[in-house]
Amino acid sequence: MDRLVYTAMTGARHILEQQASTANNLANATTTGFRAQLDSFRAVPVVSEGLPTRTFVVDSTVGADLRAGPIQTTGRNLDVALRGEGWIAVQSADGSEAYTRNGSLRVNQNGLLETTSGQTLQGDGGPIAIPPESNVTIGGDGTVSVISTDTKPGPSNVLGRIKLVNPDGKSLVRGDDGLFRLKSGVAAENDPAVRLVDGALEGSNVNPVDAMVNMISLARSFETQMSLLKNAENNAAKASQILALN
Structure with missing residues (x-):
């Protein structure tokens, strides 16, 4: 009983x-x-x-x-979606590196590129700072370029490259903040094969x-x-x- x-x-x-x-x-x-x-x-x-x-x-x-979610075109310069597998590296609230598929980006009051959720994007050399009065474009490989709007149009300046990684899904764990991290606690290596789609966002799966x-x-x-x-x-x-x- x-x-x-x-x-x-x-x-x-x-x-x-x-x-x-x-x-x-x-x-x-x-x-x-x-x-x-x-x-x-x-x-x-x-x-x-x-x-x-x-x-x-x-x-x-x-x-x-x-599994990947549907990709929806937005036409916004700071919207990117991952094509296929891969993750965008961000800095979480505790300072550690975490990973997300949220490609809705913005420039914060300090001029740093971050997600709309408030996580600072990680570049190959650290956070990516955007100068004022600039138009931002993001390439398919994650390269961030700007063209100044304060003077006559000139050549674009490359500021850095968004850190894109593609670790094994079995090694990832979701945190309470909704971000993913490696179970080992170490940072994942860059993966040049990960590609972005600019002017688009990936929806929920x-x-x-x-x-x-x-x-x-x-x-x-x-x-x-x-x-x-x-x-x-x-x-x-x-x-x-x-x-x-x-």
């Missing part, structure tokens, strides 16, 4: 946690460069002095869906229909776990009645 209670109780709890992950995916269905979170259930035995007859049901995050179907399926699974707990309660009550008669 108690084995049923253990399984149903933990199953219901972790179904709610998986629903939260699915809801987060659904909420980011229109977020630029978002990668869907993948979850799965696994059984973990309860270690105690008795026989190992009880198990917990645990929800574990197995990773992220790294979340399928809203699949996410909604998954939400409904998880809700029904939760109801099933609640029914199992109710059956366990009824069985325990009937067993107590029989013992009382004896």
